Amino acid sequence: MKNIIRNSWIKLSKHFLK
Secondary structure, eight states, X not given: OHHHHHXXXXXXXXXXXX
C-alpha cells in the first residue's frame, strides 16, 4: 500500500514540476 501512495505522490510531483 505504501508503494501506491508513493507512486501517486510521484505522479503529482511530476505534474507540479511541469
